[in-house]
Amino acid sequence: MEGVFAILVGVYFAASIFLLLSRHVIRLLLGVALLGNGVNLLIFTAGRLTREVPPIIPEGLAVPEGVTANPLPQALILTAIVISFSFFAFLLVLAYRAYQELGTDETDKMRVAEPVDEPAPPVGY
Amino acid sequence: MNTVIFRTIAPYLAVLMALFSVFVLLRGHNEPGGGFIGGLIAASALAIYGIANGVPSVRRAIIFHPIHLAGFGLFLAVSAGIFSILIGVPFLTGIWIYPQVFGIELPLSTLLMFDTGVYFVVVGALASIALTLEERD
């Protein structure tokens, strides 16, 4: 069962890497969104898959009955989802603002921080 | 999306979602739910309300700036941890009390306080993001 998901994770990574390698900010953003889901699925699958039984202790018992889904990756992913969303939103606004200020959405034309013809640093004390 | 139907039901939907989010938050310790999910639902409620009826009415409705809510949430979460230090156990160790309110035993804990903090941070930060972006239309 995990094998199929391993391949799905691979597809997620390949697609997001391909998008990240683009020079257009918008595709970069799409790539980041896919990467987040790919990583979450990677963690989820690595913790092994169990069908339908959530890690909840039933009323009247002290420990879960029988086999349940692995709670640890779930806890890790839950926070990761929210954080990757916040970051995605931040990147989105950053890209949008950069587009507004610089008038381009091509990354190789965004050279304010590292200009092409940057002069050599001063020699001296 | 600005249909009459949507604009009419959006406030009720938002209130329902907000109530539901508190319910999800409170039951989170024993059933599926918790601060993160509750916060997301509440943030979505505000976002929907904002799309339907405009951001100013949302801002009036929640009184505080959403980022202040987030700050309050972080404060709440840290305070929950500091409570533990005050009674001499490591930072963020859960403390439980069971007061009797109207004859019903009410389990209260610093964990609930912490989870409420999470709830407020998520609502505040995400609603702030959504409203800021909506406002620019």
Added chain:
Amino acid sequence: MVGPTAPVFFYLSLAAPIVAAALAPMLHRWLGHKAGYVLALAPAFIFLHFAGYLGETAAGSDLVPGIAAGGRFLFSVPWVPSIGVGANFYVDGLSLVFAMLISGIGFFIVLYAGGYLKGHEHQGRFFSYILLFMAAMLGVVLADDVVTLFVYWELTSVTSFLLIGFDHRRQAARRAAIQALVVTGGGGLLLLAGLLLLSTVTGTLSVSAMLQMGDGVAASALYVPILLLVLGGAFTKSAQVPFHFWLPNAMEAPTPVSAYLHSATMVKAGVYLLMRLNPVLGDTLLWETILPVFGGATLLTGAILALRQTDLKLMLAYTTVASLGLLVALTGTSEAEIIKGAALYLVAHSLFKGALFMVAGTIDHEAGTRDLTKLGGLRAAMPITFAAALGAALSMGGLPPFLGFLAKEVMYHGTTHHPDVWMVLLTGVLILGNALMFAAGFTVALRPFLGPKVETPRHAHEGPFMLYAGPVTLASAGLLAGLLAHLTGVNIIGPLASAIVYRPVEVELHLWGGFNLALALSAVTLTLGALFYWKLACVRAVVASFLDLVGWGPDKGFDQFVGGLVGLSTRVTRVVQSGDLERYITLSFVFVAIVLVGGMSAFGEWTGILEAPDLTFWEWAVILMALVGIWAVLVATSRLTAIVSLGIQGFAVALIFMLFGAPDLSFTQFMVETLSVVILALVLTRLSLVKSDHRPFWEAMKDGAIAVAGGVGFAGLLLTATSRPFNARLSDFFSEYSLQVAHGRNIVNVIIVDFRGFDTMGEIAVVMVAGLSILALVRHRARGVTGTEPPREADAPTEGEA
């Protein structure tokens, strides 16, 4: 209150200069330059405390043997006990003499700084720096633990940097400060490596324990690297050839600094280290070759270059280089008789050189110049300063009855004790060096005062008490120590020499030892020195023409080195940080793919087995939905398609979570995807989306290949990981204790808010910061920074060179 019987006072004296440094700016604001009188109490206290260690019995108790009776004292405070590092301190003859010199001369330096920098707006800051340096230097000579020693050692480099660059508006001062820091700080790193190797070999971090081990280190296989590394530290600090160039440049510092750090104390830290480790590392062929050769070369280089100078301070600085070379050369013999001479010279040098520097500063302060060619006839205007200068120069020149005379006698006596070729050569070098220094010393002490009166930039008159107190006292001390030769020998030089050779050494000093070979050599030295003084102009011309012939020196080399470093880092930055985002990302993922695919291939980790999947048809349907979503995102040609297809794959992931027992995740994912779609729709309407992928075929193929390699790598990693047995220890722990300890039935939520609560706190802080940043990004625009033109950074005003 004094002496080793009161350990609390020992720690107080370590802390006193730090406390004084903290108070200095405040005191200066209240009292002005008179704050110097109050701050000088700190070194005075330290001096009195350490004076209590002298003698046959320590002050305060008849039972505790003093330093003269072979007493040694260990003070320890645990610092990092887990690795055996302690703030341990050790007092014996060697560290005691250094501690007394540091505090005694420090007392007068603080006073002198009060007068010298009177009216300077940052005088309070200067007091702080110099007192901090005092604390660091005391730590160096008292530390027993090599880690503590190293920390203090580097602190002296840092405080020296601050003091040399005190007048930071001048480029020359900045350059000198950086140069000193690079040379001594770099040497400090060598020293650290050496000390750590040394402690591995000896199995202890304590110097006093190493001292007891005898020749064990010299026999070890690591002896040569240890020696070279330690010498790297000592030679840079003590300005030995070829690292001597930083010391004359450090004369950019205000004179109190030159008198204190760069003659009496800090530059002697290297000598101190060599003397301290002489019992551990010394008495080997390598030690007795390297040290005398480099020390001798430094002695001659420094002394010859000194005569060429016309600036009083520079002249003194080069003689300091020469004296340090002399001390290193003498220490390098590991011969008790010669070490006695080194011990005497160490004390004598600190006294006369400190005094001469302060004299030079006073002349500069009162006459407005310290250029020899513009000075003359000051004896009537500055009689007290002249007397002090004369006293110091007589000691430096080695004339009886001053301490310098005794030092010269004893060192000649030592080197002629067992004459062999080396010793004869060394004696010759010493005679030549001493004669040159004789000439330099009297040039500084006589030329400005004698001869016809020369018009100086400022109308010269005697300086205030604060300025002459130091030179007069130090010069008198040199005289007194010489007159009371016997007492000096028993109480100070004897314990000092004993500590260096680590066995009891008897020192019997007499001013008059009869006619002997040493006295004859002294006479030769004095005659030669007088000749050099007489023919100074001639010597100067010869040296100048020789230097012009060479044309290159390590000082120029330092500039070339720094320039080359800046050039190299510029080139490296241009390559590594090209500013091309695409290249950064490509490199990152190529590396990831190589690590994953290459790594797993190299170690034969492709063991994952793809079993026949046993999925239900709705599970297949969800996976298919995710794949379709991904495909649609890849080929999307319009904003709307992209947003919708992103939503599709997101909901598919939510369904996967739902199907595999993660309702919390599923719910969260649903909400997040909804919100994502909303904000994407809000933002993307304002961003232009190029119709299709812009990449030409070959580029798409290249990117595609990297992407596929990365995807295969991650898939293979996951496949391999999941085909191994699962270690459920952590998950079982959470399941077991969720209700029992944390009273929660939803294990996922319990992990988030309880077991890993601290983690969650960090994560919500991140969410909060993201919200704030977005707000700031949007608001920045609202404040009116507009225009399609990219905002160019305003050209920062270039700092003017003063």
